[in-house]
Amino acid sequence: MAATDGFSASGSDFRTRLQNWLPKIVLAPSFAIMVIFVYGFIAFTIYLSFTDSRMLPSYEWVGWQNYDRLFRIRQWDTSVVNLAIFASLYIVISTIIGLMLAIFLDQKIRGEGVLRPIFLYPMALSFIVTGTAWKWMLDPAIGLEATMRLWGWESFSFGWIKDGDMAIYTIVIAAVWQSSGFVMAMFLAGLRGIDNEILKAAQMDGASNWNLYRRIILPQLRPAFLSAFVILSHLAIKSYDLVVAMTDGGPGTSTWMPAVFMYEYTFTRNQMGIGASSAVIMLMTIAAIMVPYLYAELREKK
Amino acid sequence: MGFLDIDNVTKSYGAVEVLHRVDISVEEGEFLVLVGPSGCGKSTLLNMIAGLEGITSGEIKIKDRVVNGVHPSKRNIAMVFQSYALYPNMTVGQNITFGLEMHGVPKPERDKAMKEVAALLQIENLLDRKPGQLSGGQRQRVAMGRALVRNPDVFLFDEPLSNLDAKLRVDMRTEIKKLHQKLGTTIVYVTHDQIEAMTLSTRIAVMYDGNVQQLGTPKEIYDSPANLFVATFMGSPAMNVLPTRLVERNGALHAILTGSDGSERALRIENAPAAYAAYRDRPVTLGIRPEAITDPEGADRNARNIQPLANVVGVTEPAGSDTFVTMTLSGKDCIARMRADADVHPGQSFDFAVNMDKAVLFDPETEERII
Amino acid sequence: MAVASTENAVRSSSVARAFVYLFLLLFALFYLLPFGIMLINSLKPLEEITGGGMVALPQNWTIEPWLSAWSTAQIGVQPTGLRPYFINSIMMAVPAVILSTVVGALNGYVLTKWRFRGDTLIFGLLLFSCFIPFQIVLIPMARVLGILQIAGTTPGLILVHFVYGIGFTTLYFRNYYAAFPTELVRAAQIDGAGFFQIFWRIMLPSSGPIIAVSFIWQFTNIWNDFLFGASFASGGSAPMTVALNNLVNSSTGVREYNVHFAGAIMAAAPTLLVYIVAGRYFVRGLMAGSVKG
Numbered sequence: 009m010a011a012t013d014g015f016s017a018s019g020s021d022f023r024t025r026l027q028n029w030l031p032k033i034v035l036a037p038s039f040a041i042m043v044i045f046v047y048g049f050i051a052f053t054i055y056l057s058f059t060d061s062r063m064l065p066s067y068e069w070v071g072w073q074n075y076d077r078l079f080r081i082r083q084w085d086t087s088v089v090n091l092a093i094f095a096s097l098y099i100v101i102s103t104i105i106g107l108m109l110a111i112f113l114d115q116k117i118r119g120e121g122v123l124r125p126i127f128l129y130p131m132a133l134s135f136i137v138t139g140t141a142w143k144w145m146l147d148p149a150i151g152l153e154a155t156m157r158l159w160g161w162e163s164f165s166f167g168w169i170k171d172g173d174m175a176i177y178t179i180v181i182a183a184v185w186q187s188s189g190f191v192m193a194m195f196l197a198g199l200r201g202i203d204n205e206i207l208k209a210a211q212m213d214g215a216s217n218w219n220l221y222r223r224i225i226l227p228q229l230r231p232a233f234l235s236a237f238v239i240l241s242h243l244a245i246k247s248y249d250l251v252v253a254m255t256d257g258g259p260g261t262s263t264w265m266p267a268v269f270m271y272e273y274t275f276t277r278n279q280m281g282i283g284a285s286s287a288v289i290m291l292m293t294i295a296a297i298m299v300p301y302l303y304a305e306l307r308e309k310k
Numbered sequence: 311m312g313f314l315d316i317d318n319v320t321k322s323y324g325a326v327e328v329l330h331r332v333d334i335s336v337e338e339g340e341f342l343v344l345v346g347p348s349g350c351g352k353s354t355l356l357n358m359i360a361g362l363e364g365i366t367s368g369e370i371k372i373k374d375r376v377v378n379g380v381h382p383s384k385r386n387i388a389m390v391f392q393s394y395a396l397y398p399n400m401t402v403g404q405n406i407t408f409g410l411e412m413h414g415v416p417k418p419e420r421d422k423a424m425k426e427v428a429a430l431l432q433i434e435n436l437l438d439r440k441p442g443q444l445s446g447g448q449r450q451r452v453a454m455g456r457a458l459v460r461n462p463d464v465f466l467f468d469e470p471l472s473n474l475d476a477k478l479r480v481d482m483r484t485e486i487k488k489l490h491q492k493l494g495t496t497i498v499y500v501t502h503d504q505i506e507a508m509t510l511s512t513r514i515a516v517m518y519d520g521n522v523q524q525l526g527t528p529k530e531i532y533d534s535p536a537n538l539f540v541a542t543f544m545g546s547p548a549m550n551v552l553p554t555r556l557v558e559r560n561g562a563l564h565a566i567l568t569g570s571d572g573s574e575r576a577l578r579i580e581n582a583p584a585a586y587a588a589y590r591d592r593p594v595t596l597g598i599r600p601e602a603i604t605d606p607e608g609a610d611r612n613a614r615n616i617q618p619l620a621n622v623v624g625v626t627e628p629a630g631s632d633t634f635v636t637m638t639l640s641g642k643d644c645i646a647r648m649r650a651d652a653d654v655h656p657g658q659s660f661d662f663a664v665n666m667d668k669a670v671l672f673d674p675e676t677e678e679r680i681i
Numbered sequence: 682m683a684v685a686s687t688e689n690a691v692r693s694s695s696v697a698r699a700f701v702y703l704f705l706l707l708f709a710l711f712y713l714l715p716f717g718i719m720l721i722n723s724l725k726p727l728e729e730i731t732g733g734g735m736v737a738l739p740q741n742w743t744i745e746p747w748l749s750a751w752s753t754a755q756i757g758v759q760p761t762g763l764r765p766y767f768i769n770s771i772m773m774a775v776p777a778v779i780l781s782t783v784v785g786a787l788n789g790y791v792l793t794k795w796r797f798r799g800d801t802l803i804f805g806l807l808l809f810s811c812f813i814p815f816q817i818v819l820i821p822m823a824r825v826l827g828i829l830q831i832a833g834t835t836p837g838l839i840l841v842h843f844v845y846g847i848g849f850t851t852l853y854f855r856n857y858y859a860a861f862p863t864e865l866v867r868a869a870q871i872d873g874a875g876f877f878q879i880f881w882r883i884m885l886p887s888s889g890p891i892i893a894v895s896f897i898w899q900f901t902n903i904w905n906d907f908l909f910g911a912s913f914a915s916g917g918s919a920p921m922t923v924a925l926n927n928l929v930n931s932s933t934g935v936r937e938y939n940v941h942f943a944g945a946i947m948a949a950a951p952t953l954l955v956y957i958v959a960g961r962y963f964v965r966g967l968m969a970g971s972v973k974g
Binding site: 384391408 | 862864865867868869870871872873874878882883886887
């Protein structure tokens with residue numbers, strides 16, 4: 009409920025009328041910024057995706073040609089397949105680890121106050137830092153493989169990061185390392201919000217721990233599952249920094265993802281029209297996930 | 311022309327009209343209570359007087375000045391909120407003088423006014439505390455202090471006692487009444503509690519569904535409710551509402567009720583208003599307050615028309631000061647209020663005394679009182 | 682964070698508890714290991730890394746890699762170390778954080794306490810702008826920065842981070858102020874306080890926690906950003922993340938892993954410090970960004 013719903017303009021003195029307009033005046037710059045820098049820019053990029061822009065924007069309309077070409081470019085194929093692999097593994101593994109950690113931490117663990125921040129701190133790091141750490145840790149020459157051999161396991165081999173077929177999975181490892189603690193925090197908040205009396209009642213009814221979780225607790229964590237899914241998929245689609253830091257898209261173009269593709273085509277290969285069309289596809293994908301979610305969240309609150 | 315005039319005021323949100331043509335004139339020094347169930351529009355009306363909500367049509371005048379469109383701070387009003395709305399980051403003293411500060415009153419004057427108000431409300435020792443450190447009753451006093459210090463034309467109270475526990479509520483009620491008698495200020499007070507309305511007001515406006523159902527003194531509202539809504543909303547336990555029929559016997563009108571045994575009881579009506587005649591041999595609704603049905607020893611000695619009524623006692627509820635008896639009359643539950651030591655037992659047939667001076671009749675169709 | 686614990690509700694055997702502790706400790710190790718390895722290896726000479734494996738403690742402790750990373754390492758073409766870029770990031774992050782927080786606070790105040798028709802739509806549009814993939818604005822933004830003649834400069838990056846930070850800061854303050862009693866605003870209006878007086882005297886003094894959340898979230902995001910830095914800053918104006926990436930991924934010369942690790946820790950230090958000092962607010966920010974109240 010608003011503090012006031014304003015007064016009829018007529019009959020009010022100047023200061024009162026100014027007071028009525030001030031809120032809108034204060035909000036106006038943000039509104040203008042949003043309209044120009046977000047929605048205007050989106051419109052402009054969509055427009056460019058229908059032009060033959062190369063190094064610089066051009067206004068030559070070419071219809072669906074860029075989209076047509078985009079889906080025939082091999083690297084775009086690679087990017088989309090990589091994203092599918094990366095996103096599904098990243099979301100599933102982060103959710104499982106996050107949920108396990110949350111459930112285990114919720115068992116009145118001694119030292120929870122120490123463990124929780126340890127699980128969560130990677131979220132405070134830049135993906136570039138995370139990428140640097142994992143890039144060298146998984147590097148066969150100095151990292152895990154070298155260490156295992158030094159310790160006497162001569163046949164040990166772990167060269168995924170240098171292997172075009174496997175490198176994408178090393179990015180999954182680093183990304184899971186960075187985000188699973190965050191998922192843990194979301195689930196833990198959900199677990200702590202469950203009414204203790206419901207659990208006691210279920211125990212009176214003779215539910216085993218397994219049944220307690222499967223039938224009573226997990227169903228109540230639905231909102232946390234949904235939030236985790238939305239946030240993780242959003243992060244996955246946007247992921248750029250981690251790829252650049254860990255593999256720079258390589259070996260070759262084997263770890264390209266749409267975000268990398270967009271940057272490379274727009275700024276390095278001077279194919280702005282193609283780059284714009286790939287950005288539009290990214291936006292549509294995210295919008296398909298976020299818009300229903302945000303809509304539901306905003307409606308609930310009313 | 312009153313001191314505060316509400317002329318034909320309506321309020322709409324979009325296409326929905328939530329207040330319909332409200333007309334109330336308040337005299338200087340009056341204590342007007344707006345009472346009604348939640349959603350009746352009483353708080354909306356108060357907020358419109360305060361200037362916190364716009365007026366869709368009609369006029370509100372304070373001291374003959376139309377205040378539609380005038381900023382809340384320029385109407386010379388003060389308001390006490392349900393949550394007290396004390397600024398959490400300021401001390402009690404700063405809370406009380408914030409309004410004066412905003413109006414550019416110099417500090418020495420502010421301090422003087424604050425001391426006076428603090429003395430009046432006996433909160434001198436709290437002035438340096440923060441609201442978070444105060445009890446409910448103390449917060450209530452500070453909120454009143456903040457209103458008093460401005461010396462406004464009209465005080466507005468929005469359910470100020472509803473956040474207090476039962477005992478404190480009664481104490482603060484008395485205190486507000488004392489304050490009103492001492493200062494003679496004009497007050498508009500919103501509550502959903504009919505006891506507060508009865509005890510505090512000089513006049514009550516009973517509201518329901520965006521309409522003022524009745525405007526009158528507490529006694530008028532209680533004894534002569536304008537319609538069934540007012541009759542049942544005001545008073546606790548609520549007025550008994552019994553379907554009945556008017557017949558003429560021996561030259562006088564009688565209300566016919568059915569006892570719990572299925573046989574008829576006739577209660578004679580004296581000094582019947584002329585309008586009753588039109589309802590002869592027709593069904594009407596009889597309204598009678600619990601305290602008008604008693605044991606014979608407890609009946610009002612000044613009453614002129616006490617009618618006997620034999621009926622079977624259903625449930626007895628000793629409440630300490632009184633004993634309430636529930637019985638069945640004309641198929642409805644009917645509550646009687648007996649002396650505490652009246653000798654009544656469930657299942658017993660008992661001779662009640664009904665004070666028919668206090669009975670009122672309603673048209674069953676329109677639910678308006680028949681006068 | 683804890684609202685009600687599941688105290689006494691879930692019981693488990695001691696074997697199960699031992700397993701739970703083991704699991705949690707293994708994961709703690711998993712999370713700590715990368716940072717530990719960076720730290721250890723940033724303090725050894727390069728030969729110990731290339732020859733002796735990563736897990737061993739240094740035989741000769743040295744801070745040489747740190748000094749090199751800070752002031753002499755080759756970043757791009759210049760042997761300047763990361764120092765100037767660290768300063769760039771601070772010069773970029775501080776104004777952007779303050780500006781976006783101030784504007785977010787005012788927006789949240791208007792959207793909750795001075796509501797008007799269409800405000801939910803405006804908020805919805807702002808909220809969605811938090812979640813767009815920034816690739817969609819890169820091309821026009823590059824043009825606009827060029828037109829404003831701040832392309833490749835720190836002020837340009839400040840503008841970018843300010844613009845795309847407003848959505849989140851507005852979200853924080855709106856949710857916080859939504860729970861702030863509206864009666865206080867009404868009381869202040871009757872007391873004669875105006876729009877800004879109410880904000881300054883009534884709202885702000887109670888906004889400490891959410892200001893902390895907004896500062897921390899914005900600082901972490903802006904400091905850790907790479908995409909905008911890589912797109913809109915060139916050469917000497919690059920932020921820390923871009924410089925670190927240049928240091929690590931430069932293809933020329935010997936790979937000085939120890940220097941890379943030292944540089945990575947430097948890039949992580951400010952946000953990590955914020956996390957250690959004010960982790961509570963950091964978590965709140967994360968949660969508010971995911972479970973929109």
